[in-house]
Amino acid sequence: MTEESAPGLYEALATIAAAARAAYADGSNLRVRSSGIVHAVVMTRWLGGERMPGLACMVGGAVGIRARRIRAGARSPADAA
Numbered sequence: 001m002t003e004e005s006a007p008g009l010y011e012a013l014a015t016i017a018a019a020a021r022a023a024y025a026d027g028s029n030l031r032v033r034s035s036g037i038v039h040a041v042v043m044t045r046w047l048g049g050e051r052m053p054g055l056a057c058m059v060g061g062a063v064g065i066r067a068r069r070i071r072a073g074a075r076s077p078a079d080a081a
Contacts, residue, residue: 013048016050017046021051023053040056
């Protein structure tokens with residue numbers, strides 16, 4: 001499927017990805033589910049070639065599902081044990 005064959009789908013993916021990028025633009029880290037481990041966030045390739053915040057360790061998937069944003073500077077990933 002190409003962008004030309006499903007413009008609504010690609011537009012929706014772009015909108016979701018842009019919102020996620022904006023949410024993590026301040027350098028926030030994240031905590032997955034109720035884990036005490038704080039993860040660094042980097043932009044990763046997502047569906048449709050979009051960039052989406054993801055775990056810097058590359059374990060798991062794109063941010064947003066069952067992840068909680070941690071305010072920038074609240075806890076460093078290096079400090080989490």
